[in-house]
Amino acid sequence: MRSELxxxxxxxxxxxxxxxxLTNASLRVGSGEVHALIGQNGAGxxxxxxxxxxxxxxxxxxxxxAGASVDFRSPQAAxxxxxxxxxxxxxxxxYRSVAENIFMGREPKRFGLIDxxxxxxxxxxxxxxxxxxxxxxxxxxxxxxxIQQMTAIARAVSVKAKLVVMDEPxxxxxxxxxxxxxxxxxxxxxxxxxxIFVSHRLDELYAVCDFVTIMRDGQTVLESPIKDIGKLELVxxxxxxxxxxxQSSGQTxxxxxxxxxxxxxxxxxxxxxxxxxxxxxxxxxxxxxxIVGLAGLLGSGxxxxxxxxxxADQLSSGQxxxxxxxxxxxxxxxxxxxxxxxxSEDRKLEGIIPYLSVRENLTLALLPQLAKNGVVDRxxxxxxxxRFITRMGIKTxxxxxxxxxxxxxxxxxxxxxxxxxxxPKLLILDEPTRGVDVGAxxxxxxxxxxxxxxxxxxxxxxxxxxxxFEGSDRVVVLRDGQSVATLTHDQISQESIMQAMAHxxxxxxGTGVNLESAx
Amino acid sequence: xxxxSSREGFGQKYxxxxxxxxxxxxxxxxxxxxxxxxxxxxxxxxxxxxxxxATGMTLxxxxxxxxxxxxxxxxxxxxxxxxxxxNESLPPILGVALAFVLPVLTAGAFGLFNGFLITRYAxxxxxxxxxxxxxxxxxxxVVTNGNLTTFSxxxxxxxxxxxxxxxxxxxxxxxxxVALIAWVIRATIFGRYxxxxxxxxxxxxxxxxxxxxxxLAVYGISGLLSxxxxxxxxxxxxxxxxxxxxxxxxxxxxxxxxxxxxALTGGKVNVFGTLIGALIIQLIRYTLLAKGVPDAVALIVxxxxxxxxxxxxxxxxS
Numbered sequence: 118m119r120s121e122l123x124x125x126x127x128x129x130x131x132x133x134x135x136x137x138x139l140t141n142a143s144l145r146v147g148s149g150e151v152h153a154l155i156g157q158n159g160a161g162x163x164x165x166x167x168x169x170x171x172x173x174x175x176x177x178x179x180x181x182x183a184g185a186s187v188d189f190r191s192p193q194a195a196x197x198x199x200x201x202x203x204x205x206x207x208x209x210x211x212y213r214s215v216a217e218n219i220f221m222g223r224e225p226k227r228f229g230l231i232d233x234x235x236x237x238x239x240x241x242x243x244x245x246x247x248x249x250x251x252x253x254x255x256x257x258x259x260x261x262x263x264i265q266q267m268t269a270i271a272r273a274v275s276v277k278a279k280l281v282v283m284d285e286p287x288x289x290x291x292x293x294x295x296x297x298x299x300x301x302x303x304x305x306x307x308x309x310x311x312x313i314f315v316s317h318r319l320d321e322l323y324a325v326c327d328f329v330t331i332m333r334d335g336q337t338v339l340e341s342p343i344k345d346i347g348k349l350e351l352v353x354x355x356x357x358x359x360x361x362x363x364q365s366s367g368q369t370x371x372x373x374x375x376x377x378x379x380x381x382x383x384x385x386x387x388x389x390x391x392x393x394x395x396x397x398x399x400x401x402x403x404x405x406x407x408i409v410g411l412a413g414l415l416g417s418g419x420x421x422x423x424x425x426x427x428x429a430d431q432l433s434s435g436q437x438x439x440x441x442x443x444x445x446x447x448x449x450x451x452x453x454x455x456x457x458x459x460x461s462e463d464r465k466l467e468g469i470i471p472y473l474s475v476r477e478n479l480t481l482a483l484l485p486q487l488a489k490n491g492v493v494d495r496x497x498x499x500x501x502x503x504r505f506i507t508r509m510g511i512k513t514x515x516x517x518x519x520x521x522x523x524x525x526x527x528x529x530x531x532x533x534x535x536x537x538x539x540x541p542k543l544l545i546l547d548e549p550t551r552g553v554d555v556g557a558x559x560x561x562x563x564x565x566x567x568x569x570x571x572x573x574x575x576x577x578x579x580x581x582x583x584x585x586f587e588g589s590d591r592v593v594v595l596r597d598g599q600s601v602a603t604l605t606h607d608q609i610s611q612e613s614i615m616q617a618m619a620h621x622x623x624x625x626x627g628t629g630v631n632l633e634s635a636x
Numbered sequence: 637x638x639x640x641s642s643r644e645g646f647g648q649k650y651x652x653x654x655x656x657x658x659x660x661x662x663x664x665x666x667x668x669x670x671x672x673x674x675x676x677x678x679x680x681x682x683x684x685x686x687x688x689x690a691t692g693m694t695l696x697x698x699x700x701x702x703x704x705x706x707x708x709x710x711x712x713x714x715x716x717x718x719x720x721x722x723n724e725s726l727p728p729i730l731g732v733a734l735a736f737v738l739p740v741l742t743a744g745a746f747g748l749f750n751g752f753l754i755t756r757y758a759x760x761x762x763x764x765x766x767x768x769x770x771x772x773x774x775x776x777x778v779v780t781n782g783n784l785t786t787f788s789x790x791x792x793x794x795x796x797x798x799x800x801x802x803x804x805x806x807x808x809x810x811x812x813x814v815a816l817i818a819w820v821i822r823a824t825i826f827g828r829y830x831x832x833x834x835x836x837x838x839x840x841x842x843x844x845x846x847x848x849x850x851x852l853a854v855y856g857i858s859g860l861l862s863x864x865x866x867x868x869x870x871x872x873x874x875x876x877x878x879x880x881x882x883x884x885x886x887x888x889x890x891x892x893x894x895x896x897x898x899a900l901t902g903g904k905v906n907v908f909g910t911l912i913g914a915l916i917i918q919l920i921r922y923t924l925l926a927k928g929v930p931d932a933v934a935l936i937v938x939x940x941x942x943x944x945x946x947x948x949x950x951x952x953x954s
Contacts, residue, residue, distance in 0.1 A: 429842060450844040459842060467842055470835035472903045477828055482843040484825045491824045535843065 119328075122181075123148040123311050124169070124280060129178035131164055136514075138164040139335045141178070144313075146280065146328075151302055151312045153322040153343060156332035156355055157526075157554035162315055165332070166282055170202045171195040183279060193222075201273035202282040209269060211258030216240035218257050219272045243271045247301050263294045270301060274310075281305060282313045285552060287321055292414075299325050319348050331355055352555060371562050371587040381405030383441070384574040385543055387426060390435035395421040397598040399435075401576075403543065408565065408575040410589030412582075412614050418598040419578045420462055423545045426576070427459040428452040440542070453482055458536030462547035462578070464525065468532045471521035475513050476502045478520045479534050486539075505534040510560060526557030533561065543574045550584065562588060582611040594618055652896055652912045659919045667926045677804055681872070683918040684806040685710075685865040687911055690889040690896075691817045692858035694910045697893050698821070699851055700834040700902025701754065701761035703858045706889055708772025709746055710866035710882025713739035715776040717867055718785045718876050721792045732791045740863035746772065747859015751852035765855075769886065776878035786875040796871025806868045813861070818907040830854060834902025891917055891942050917941065 124146040131139040139161045146152045156162050167173040169180065171189030180187050182198065189195035192202065209218045216237045217224075225232040225239070240253040249267055257265055266286060273281050283302075287295050302312055302325050314326055322329065323343060331339040331354050339346075339354050346354075381404040390399040399422050403409045413419050424430045426437060428446025437444050439455055446452040449459070461467040470478055479502050480487060487494050487501075502516045509530040513523055520528055529549070536544055549565065550558040565588065569575055579585050585592050592609050594602045594617035602617040663670040689706050696703045720726065720735040746768055753764035790797070798805035821827035829850045832840040841847050862882070870876040894900060895916055896909030917938060924934045 427842075448844075448846075449842050450846060453844040461839075461842055467836075467838045470832050470839055470903065472835050472899075473828075473831060477832070481828070481832055481840070481845070484828055485844075488825045491826060493823060493825055493828065495823075 120147040120149055122146070123150075123183060125179075125181045126165070126169065127179050127181075129165060129168060129180075130176045131168060131173060132176055137335060139168075139175075141337075142332065142335060143337045143340075144169075144330055145340065146311050146313060148279070148311055149306055149309045150328055151306055151314055151326045153326040153329040154313055154315050154332070155322065155329065155351070157556050160332040160355075160554070161335040162332055163284070164335075166202070166284060166313070166315070169195070170200055170282060196276055196278070199277075199279035200282065201276055201278035201280070202284070203266075203269045203273050203286055204284050209257055209265060209272075211265075212256055214254050215244070215251065215257050215260070215264075215268050216253040218268055219243065219253075219275060221272075223276070239275075240271070243275055244268070246304070247271065248297055263290050266290060267294070267297070270298070274301070274305065278310060280311045280313065282315075284315045286314075287316060287318060295321065319351065322351075323348070333357055355555060371566055371584075381407060381572075384439070385426070385576075386438045387422075388436050390422065390425055390437075391433050392421065392425055392430060393433065395598055396425060396432070396435075399595065399598070399600045401593045401600055401603070403574045403576055405574055406569050406572045407590045408569050408577055408588055410585035410592040410609075411576055411578045411595065412585050412592050412618055413595035414618055417595040417618070419595055420547055421598070422595065423459060423461075423547050423576065423578060426452075427457060427545060429459070453539065453541075456539075456542035457545065458482070458539060458541040458543070459545045460529075460532055460536060460547060460549060462551065464528055464532065464552070469520045469528055472519055474517045475506070475511070475520050475523070475531055476516040479505060479516075479531050480538065482535050483538050501538055505538055509534050509564070524554075526553040526561075529553050529561065530557065533564070537568070541573065543576065544568070545576045545578075547578045548580065549577065550579075550581070582614055585609075585614060586611050652909055652916065656912055656916050656919070659916065659923065663919070663923055663926070667923065670926075677807075679915075679918055679922055680807040680810075681804045682922075683914050684804070684810040685868050686885070686888045686892060686918070687810045687914045688806075688813055688861050688865045688868070689858075689885055690892040690910045690914055691813055691907060692861035693886075693889040694893050694896075694898055694905060694907055695817065695821075695830060695854045696761070696858050697890075697898055697900060698830050698834045698902055698905040699854050700837070701851070701854070702765065702890065702900075703747075703750065703855060704762065704765040704886045705746070705750060705768035705772055706858060706862040706865075707882035707885035708769050708776070709743040709859055709862035710869060710885055711773050711776035711878050712746065712779070713743045713863035713866035714870040714876045714881035715779045715878050716742060717792070717870060718787055719779070721789050722785070722787055728791075732789070735792055736795070736867065739867060740860055743863025743866065744856050744860035747862070748852055748856045750859070751855030754855065755848035755851050773878065776881070780876070780878045782878065784875055784877045788874060793871040793874065796868045796873075806872075809864075809868075814907060814911050821905055821907060826850065826853065831903055831905060834899075834904075836903070888914075888917065891938065894942060 122145055124144065126142070126144040129139050129142045142161055142165055144154065144165060154162050154166070164173065168175045171191045171194050182200070187198060189198055189200070195202070210221070213221070219240045220236050225235045227235070237253050244251065244253065244267065247267055247270070249264065251260065251264060257268060270286065286298060290298060302314070305312055314322070316322060326343050329341055329343045329346065329351070330337060331351065333355060384403050384405050386402040388400045390396050396418050399418060401409065401411070411419050411422065421430065425432050427449055428451050429449050439457070444455060446455070470481070476498065480498055483501070484493065487498050499516065505511070506513065506516065511530045511534070512527050520531060523531070533549070546565070550561055553561065562584065565575055565577065577585070577588060586609055589609060590606070592604045592614055593600050594604065594614060596618060604613055604617070669675065689710070693703055693706065716739040717735040720738060721731040723731050726734070750765050750768060753759045753767065754761050794805060796806055800808065821830065829840070829845050832843070832845055833847055833850055837847060865885070866881055869881050892914035893910050894913070896911070896913030897906045898904060898909060920937055920941060921934050924937060925931070
């Protein structure tokens with residue numbers, strides 16, 4: 118039933134100084150097959166893919182691609198050989214046009230000059246195939262991240278690849294865009310192109326993949342047709358846990374809440390926040406010890422709300438009261454001093470300082486409190502860093518290790534610790550578990566809950582309904598830059614959140630949902 | 637820690653030091669009278685001003701910026717100082733004291749002006765500091781009417797000619813400043829902020845780092861150190877020429893920083909590397925001179941060294 122193999126990687130071993138990343142790992146992909154590659158962060162997925170695409174060289178093992186033994190020396194060589202990669206973080210030139218990005222390095226030429234007309238035309242046709250109708254002559258940076266991602270995919274498709282590797286392509290897409298992507302994947306499959314699909318979202322794997330390979334601790338632990346293995350078994354294999362453990366622990370790391378957290382004192386109240394077209398009337402309140410979920414589709418103003426509350430962007434109008442006092446934070450520094458922390462959505466762009474150590478990254482916001490006359494108290498710094506490395510279970514070779522060498526989940530834990538060590542009153546978390554493996558995700562979720570039990574207020578932005586549903590005491594739903602509904606306790610369900618995201622609140626005011634006047 | 641550093645090969649980590657050692661060994665064998673105290677002093681006194689300016693440049697580059705105005709700021713400070721210590725309406729002691737302080741502060745203020753353009757109007761550092769690169773030397777020439785001033789004032793010239801404990805004063809000053817800046821980077825909040833801004837400015841801002849204040853300070857410090865270097869140069873020469881003081885200094889300083897292993901993209905810094913880098917450039921110039929190679933050829937060799945340094949950085953990144 119399986120078609121002939123397009124790719125066979127066998128006994129791949131790769132060692133970095135001090136760490137063995139892969140031990141006899143293998144990966145087999147049939148032609149025209151959509152193949153899921155999953156595993157926790159640090160399981161070796163990325164390393165295996167980078168070896169395939171020529172970004173790393175293997176220590177030993179063999180790679181057979183399209184019937185020939187290959188050893189790509191660079192991503193360009195792999196691309197010429199028929200392997201295209203779409204990376205987790207979009208890797209394109211934001212200042213150049215969409216068309217230029219698609220054809221960069223192999224522009225259609227005429228008399229030795231770039232044939233702009235042909236290039237723009239071909240780019241347009243290519244994107245229309247994916248139901249994207251945009252002006253391809255505009256700079257890529259003027260479009261949202263979803264369009265940028267589709268541009269990356271269009272680029273990969275247009276080089277006539279035999280195998281397209283997608284490393285978490287859906288992490289920045291909304292549901293409709295994911296559907297478009299899946300259509301593209303099915304088109305690729307129909308034309309005989311194979312796809313390796315890396316994702317942490319299980320539903321997506323089942324929706325689009327034929328086979329699955331599970332990796333753990335640098336080894337391949339299972340290869341199976343995906344329909345022969347259930348979701349729970351998949352998770353269990355990935356985590357190396359018994360099936361019964363997984364079943365008893367629910368979908369997320371959040372456990373059922375036992376108290377009514379909104380009984381606490383009012384910590385923050387924001388009313389009618391406005392800023393350009395992004396925010397057009399957002400109101401919300403957060404009590405002591407309460408986790409408020411902030412829901413909404415991509416572009417509904419969630420991140421903009423977080424930045425405005427934190428003083429990273431200035432409001433054009435609206436009021437914010439914190440601990441009963443009117444506040445206008447001019448800079449993040451002001452907000453931090455008042456006791457607010459913000460863990461941003463994009464770890465790489467706005468979170469980590471890549472070359473600095475875990476220690477310096479962890480204490481960056483705390484430094485003013487760690488210093489006497491401007492000189493850092495190294496002993497106290499070390500004490501705090503070590504405490505949080507232990508408490509959060511951060512896997513690192515030591516506090517001196519540069520943070521860029523850590524896996525995504527561990528980087529996220531360091532960033533959380535950056536705020537936790539300040540003992541904040543309010544923590545704003547923008548997609549706290551995005552791009553984080555299943556194990557670390559559950560740990561982060563239960564940590565958030567534990568902190569809330571101790572009185573911390575949390576504003577949690579998430580695109581995952583389960584996370585909002587199981588983790589929040591209340592959910593505020595945004596739509597087109599406005600808060601359209603506030604769901605309390607028993608009203609929170611995945612259906613009610615989706616309803617509000619799509620249509621505004623549909624439950625009437627009598628049952629306790631606040632219908633905002635903006636409707 | 638071992639793991640982190642082992643990622644950078646031995647050659648890249650100690651490349652600059654090895655190059656310096658090779659140059660010294662070469663000279664020990666082939667250059668007559670190389671191994672003598674006089675040669676050491678000559679090289680160190682000549683390199684001191686480059687190193688002093690380059691330590692400030694190291695801070696600027698660590699934030700991801702660059703400062704092209706350093707040479708012109710040296711000229712301004714060099715032009716102002718004689719007007720103070722040669723001024724007959726001031727008591728001699730006061731004149732000399734002011735000559736040490738005011739020109740340096742003026743250069744520092746011009747440095748702050750660079751920082752102001754960069755932080756307030758978000759002008760790229762290379763453009764913002766180009767303003768004073770051009771205008772600064774003009775200001776120095778206007779102040780002096782373009783005239784060469786010669787003088788002999790041993791109190792003032794102590795900064796370039798004094799020998800406390802038998803050692804050239806500016807060399808002691810150079811070592812003290814390198815040690816101070818290295819300590820600042822390693823031990824103070826300011827140093828951590830400099831690296832955080834160079835490594836990821838958006839992340840630093842969201843973590844409450846006062847980005848604008850730190851950048852202002854960095855350009856201000858670069859200005860102060862340039863002003864100080866300007867004083868040393870005129871003290872050594874016993875003359876101040878607004879056309880000559882600090883000419884091409886920005887290039888020597890940037891080259892020293894690059895050869896020393898500080899990333900030109902910011903976020904990674906090596907202050908002692910800058911000292912080594914400056915010594916390499918100086919020793920190459922000295923070696924070629926000792927071998928009778930004309931100064932013009934020395935310029936070409938200098939360029940080759942910079943290419944090698946940048947190449948080693950590229951290897952490091954991949």
